[in-house]
Amino acid sequence: MPELSWRHHTLIQSLLSRGPLREDQFHLLFKQITGKTPDNDQQVFNSYLLTINKALSFAQFELRGCRNQYDGRVYYGLVNNVSDDQSKLGTKYSVPQIALFKAIVEAIAQDSSAQGGISNISALNLQLENQLGDTGSQSQVIPAAFKNFSKSHKEKTIAELAQDKWLDCTPDGFVNLGVRSFLDLRSWFRSNDVPSCEVCNEAGVKAELCSTEVCTVRVHQYCLKKMLSNKKSKKACPGCGTRWQSTTSNIEPKEEEDEPDTRTQDQPSSHKRKKSRLNVDIDLGPNEDSTAEASQPPPTRRTTRSSARQR
Numbered sequence: 001m002p003e004l005s006w007r008h009h010t011l012i013q014s015l016l017s018r019g020p021l022r023e024d025q026f027h028l029l030f031k032q033i034t035g036k037t038p039d040n041d042q043q044v045f046n047s048y049l050l051t052i053n054k055a056l057s058f059a060q061f062e063l064r065g066c067r068n069q070y071d072g073r074v075y076y077g078l079v080n081n082v083s084d085d086q087s088k089l090g091t092k093y094s095v096p097q098i099a100l101f102k103a104i105v106e107a108i109a110q111d112s113s114a115q116g117g118i119s120n121i122s123a124l125n126l127q128l129e130n131q132l133g134d135t136g137s138q139s140q141v142i143p144a145a146f147k148n149f150s151k152s153h154k155e156k157t158i159a160e161l162a163q164d165k166w167l168d169c170t171p172d173g174f175v176n177l178g179v180r181s182f183l184d185l186r187s188w189f190r191s192n193d194v195p196s197c198e199v200c201n202e203a204g205v206k207a208e209l210c211s212t213e214v215c216t217v218r219v220h221q222y223c224l225k226k227m228l229s230n231k232k233s234k235k236a237c238p239g240c241g242t243r244w245q246s247t248t249s250n251i252e253p254k255e256e257e258d259e260p261d262t263r264t265q266d267q268p269s270s271h272k273r274k275k276s277r278l279n280v281d282i283d284l285g286p287n288e289d290s291t292a293e294a295s296q297p298p299p300t301r302r303t304t305r306s307s308a309r310q311r
Helices: 006-018 023-034 042-059 095-109 120-124 128-132 151-163 179-184 186-191 221-229
Strands: 061-067 074-080 117-119 167-169 174-177
Touching: 006 023, 006 042, 006 061, 006 074, 023 042, 023 074, 042 061, 061 179, 074 179, 095 117, 095 120, 095 128, 095 151, 095 174, 117 120, 120 151, 120 174, 151 167, 179 186
Parallel strands: none
Antiparallel strands: 061 074, 117 174, 167 174
């Protein structure tokens, strides 16, 4: 196990106590602790992250960077790479609350229009019994905790999940995924039926769709802006070749080549993954993030869609 200095410990403790930080905030924190700036001392910055992840890997934790698909910004946070019964004991959420979160994630991930969210009314009307397993069984007994979980309980849970950055509630009445979900569920997105962005190959939860009805290509808004601003780009759909009609151009992320790579050496790269049955296994902890188990990679399956909505 690599030896960590007080500077490494301070970086880890800061993420544990504050939760996910925007890249500029994390870079400022790094500068205050080490006296180095990531922009000018990139090798030093990468060395710190690698050392931290080698040490955290023994406890199956990871310092990870991801891009928030709603604002295009990069965030850093700590995630738990294990989802088991023991880790579930550390959560502050009840079983019905976790079931509600799982139901919301599924509803957002299954949206073929890639809006990245569902209405607050839809979230409150989600049936938690679907999270019990085999809903086709006539003899299935619904726990009393689920029966007594009212809409007011759901409202409080959604507000609490938003406060903890698992979800994000918008002023126009939509429930989106929070930055902790993007950090924590990366491997789950890859292993389940969530189409990838054609440009960066990350899950296209919030993305723009090709205007061609039978084409299933989707591209993140920040990836699309980069693609359309490239003089060498054909400014056409990578799948069907149709000229891309952008509907939004208001996201202006910091100029970066790729999403920050804070993976440990034994983690899989972000190439396309095989899709499997949608089945979320999520733990929600008070001070640490958790993630679904990693899956094996292959090509993305294409299907047709009937309509595309954007907001």
